[in-house]
Amino acid sequence: MKFSENWLRQHVPTDATREQLAATLTAIGLEVEEVVALGESLDGVVVARIVSAEKHPEADRLQVCQVEIGDGATVQIVCGAPNARAGLKAPLATVGALLPGGMAIKAAKLRGVESFGMLCSAKELGVDPDASGLLELPEDAPVGAPLAQYLGLPDASIEIKLTPNRADCFSVRGIAFDVAAACGSSVVPLDAAPMPALSDAQMAVELDAGAKVPRFVGRAIDGVNARAQTPVWMVERLRRSGIRPISFLVDVTQYVMLELGQPMHAFDRDSLSAPVVVRPARAGEQCKLLDGRTVSLDEDFLVVADSQGGRGARAVALGGIMGGHDTRVTDATVNVFLEAAHWIPSAIIGRGRKLGLHTDAGHRFERGVDPELPRQAVETATRLIVEIAGGVPGPTTEAVLPEHLSAPQPVRLRRERLARVLGLRVADAEVERILSALGLAVAATDEGWSVTAPSRRFDLAIEEDLIEEIARIHGYDAVPTTLPAGAARLIAPSETRVDASVLRRQLAARDYLEAVNYAFVDAGLLATWQAQDGMVPLANPLSAELGAMRTRLLPGLVAALGRNLARQQPRVRLFELGNVFAARAGQAPLETLRIAAVACGDAGAEQWDGKSRPLGFHDLKGDLDSLAALSGARLDYRASQPAWAHPGRSADVYRVDGQGETCLGWIGQLHPRLQRALDLDAEVLGFELDLAPLAQRPLPRAGALSRYPSVRRDLAFVVAQDVPWSALAASVQAAAGPSLRDLVLFDRYQGKGVETGCKSLAMGLILQDESRTLTDRDVEEVVKAVMAAIERDHGAKIRA
Structure with missing residues (x-):
């Protein structure tokens, strides 16, 4: 998640420096991966307007520009940017300015023509990596105004790495609650007053996907100026959050998603046929997406469909992932239909990857989005559209399946349990402050608190979740290092198993x-x-x-x-x-x-002594x-x-x-x-x-070695080539009985003296008894039994 530092501070005022803010975010589990400072040291850089641009007399790629810098004053600038032209408003670094990176601006002569300053690209100002030309400013940018003031600089782009359970922090406002709790501040209330309906324009919405989409909110806005320019403050916040501005209507939906965490989409209402139906896709159904691709779907996907050709006949968007190409908003759009829906994670997980797609909307819905956000997001987007691009809003349409929406349940937090798990006592006032700052409803009880999490914090379901919140905000470094008390139960490893x-x-x-x-x-x-x-x-x-x-x-x-x-x-x-x-x-x-x-x-x-094999x-x-x-x-x-x-x-x-x-x-x-x-x-x-x-191994048992001597008898047999030694050994062991202590194969021979197709195997029988000394007769009986067994079982013969 990437966001603008100034945007975050607008939601949660704090005196923490940028370095302290980054350290705090990491300490509370929102690991900061990168902080990119933007627009540092822009004193002397102003908004300017190019009055005229003439070709340089001595250079084909340079232009001599007369540039207005405010109060009717103009300066001459030699510029090589390809987009330099009369009427363009762009940043001008005046003589004496020191740009990021240490570039000092001085008066100079370029190919014999004097230049008093430098028209700048976004990269030269340190606000964007684009160096293809001058940074083009909106037509309403005030000439002569300090650029830093106009663009809301200095600022920083902060990128954090989120764990899967913190889907609520995929928004600036979600992060603000954590920062407020950690920095002892509070989140500024959001202006989410409903935008009154000024017309009867609306589109009916019907839900046919059951629990997979329990809420869908839509609103029609007629007479919108789709060519309206996205305000510079919105453009900059999007750019600093890693989003490329496209057009005003698209930018608004992206802006609301980043601020509140609710993905949404804007349709060209004139291209839709009511009613709008949310349903599972049909096997083999085709849908052309915003990126121009036509994808083939199956029943695992969800779609937003209109009723062109019949109720819910045409898929116009891939639910929770991407809008459709045929109903997208363009510069020619006049009437808009905004939508914001709640898609449950299990209905979205893996669907985008199945099509080779990764979208911001799909990323958020896979991890979970607040089910109460859709109406708030539509109201916020409506207000922005009407204020900037005009239009007449109709009533908000909401389709909801309340039986599939669960309300947050209170969770018991016991004072003694908190102290036992953390190993320290946190003051009651501090516990209540932390939980309240995080946006949780807290009610005191005799043994602790009854805590109800907001709908956006569906990761808080049990007492241990609340204890974790107290620990990370209070500070893991505040948890003392102590040795465990009491007796520890030791479990000896089993002797019947090799580890x-x-x-x-x-x-x-x-x-x-x-x-x-x-x-x-x-x-x-x-x-x-x-x-x-x-x-x-x-x-x-x-x-x-x-x-x-x-x-x-x-x-x-x-x-x-x-x-x-x-x-x-x-x-x-x-x-x-x-x-x-x-x-x-x-x-x-x-x-x-x-x-x-x-x-x-x-x-x-490999070694020096001996041949390798x-x-x-x-x-x-x-x-x-x-x-x-x-x-x-x-x-x-x-x-x-x-x-x-x-x-x-x-x-x-x-x-x-x-x-x-x-x-x-x-x-x-x-x-x-x-x-x-x-x-x-x-x-x-x-x-x-x-x-x-x-x-597995048997339990070891100690036993005395036999006091009586062992006897060894060596036998050589000729046996068929295909008879394995393991078969001979089995026969020998069965015939020899308990007096056989060991059996070793010490020679295998084929060649002269052994008939073709046969082999000679020489074995040693080691015999021993635990109660007496074996006699020659005992040994001979064992040898005869062995010879008879291998001759009978394998056709082996004693080698002469």
Whole structure:
């Protein structure tokens, strides 16, 4: 929100300096982003009129002007501005003036012709960035008057950043209440006396949109001079608020919006057919907007329609967003129809973005506008139009659905609750002063106050809202810093779960960097991964590239890896902990916390000792096994081939324990086809697992180590090439029984001495009993059972 400092001070008198005012606004939550001083140091700059403009005898682009500066006196000025012409009124810096930026005005000779001053552009005066020509002043500007006095200078353009709950501060008057409370002042009452009707001219208004538009106010004004010049005070306030003046009727509606916060629109009444109907748009309905675009609408939009071709047949404005082209006011307009309506936020949110539009009206209605403002705005605009451009106003027409308008309800504010939350006691008189200055109705009660917020402050609904108002106006710096009293209840972390921070540190120790990606992704990216099942599309996305909730972490993580590769990072290792989302019929999306990692490049960082080698599947498997070791989980890897995975280099990951097995997720290399689609040159490996089952761990229990010696027996088997080690290990563990303490695979061989299509696997069986020393007979029985099991289950044979 940008506004003029002088305009604000007109609504709330205060002795605070500009610097103090800016600091106060920031301190009370209206963060000042920029303060631009305007028209400083304009002594010696006056309103002047060019009497004549002749071509310079020695320069094609210069003119020799005779300029009237008041009291019949004229001076000669050499000027190069393209719009310098006889009859133009413009600012003149006289000899001796010092302009903003330090430019001193002196008498000079330009190409042999004397010049006694300088005709100025807006940029040279520091009032606007426009430097295309002289600042053209209205025809009624008094010649010889100090320019600063005529333009209401010096001034400043102040821009503040608003939080979404402070929609009431999208107006100068809304900001004034906060300033009054913070500076110990009061807001000047607004002159909002109704403008009497001088004719019977009116247009019937009908509401067909229910609760979405519960109030619509209109007024006809006939005989308006649409060519009337916008007063300079209004032009300057608009310009200093970031609004470009267009024409008087348009400027009035913009001015009222900035001052009061109520967007409104002016129609050419002669182009409308009564009655005016507010209704939902029809599917495929077309509407030509003020910017010349013709948009196609659906039932989610609201329109203002007239009855040309039938009741409510023609859409003449896009409700709450932009007026229509065919009924706009022009210089030829004589009869005007003003409208101001209350559009609820849910009926406007996202509609403008859907069409690629962002308007001041839509921005305000999306956040909420005072439902009581429409009549006040129409009365204010009517008065300005009649005073400046003439016209005969008809009666104000108001269509209202009172059942859809809620009245503000009183909120209890307890004295003890206020002191407890803030940690200090604020005097009763100060509480009442703050709340009253903010425009709230305050009634004292035995335990505190009963407070009723005005309709513009719909963010004040509960006691904590009022406490926040007291805190920010009284000053957060006045809240003492004290340690909490009383006993704090400590909650010990559960030993049955590995904390996420431990997993993070483990991956960081293994040379991974943590990434944080948006939970929103491009739906097209999920389709590329063939991971769109269960996708949750967003009804109001920030952009087309963030249009769906992610179903997996890997697409976003690989995209981040790709951006690093594109910036000449050959070895990238990233991980992420985050939620994924899956749609559920008739319910909120299911959220699942997952952990994922991706890597590419060399297995280790470059160093002087040792050769580099490319990252492989088992490198990534080792990283995952290190995570599993934190919870004591035993992982089982089973070959799989999802759509995004490389055939033969991919596996599903299972956690196996005494209660069964749980599929955690996937590990492997991306499919070459997917890598090409993602424009990745390097081979990328990754894993993604559900975090909860991975992080579960049994309660640790202390146990004595066996006093009896262990025995190791090594066996080498020849087995078919396609038999995985995990299947052999399962058979060995089942056959060996409780005496098997550990099983290790220490050799894998293919080649001479092993028939084609087979492989040799050498394993070590480590046997131990807790109650006695194992005998040779015990060991031999276990070995025989193991040999029989793997021969029976897998056709394996002892290698000679």
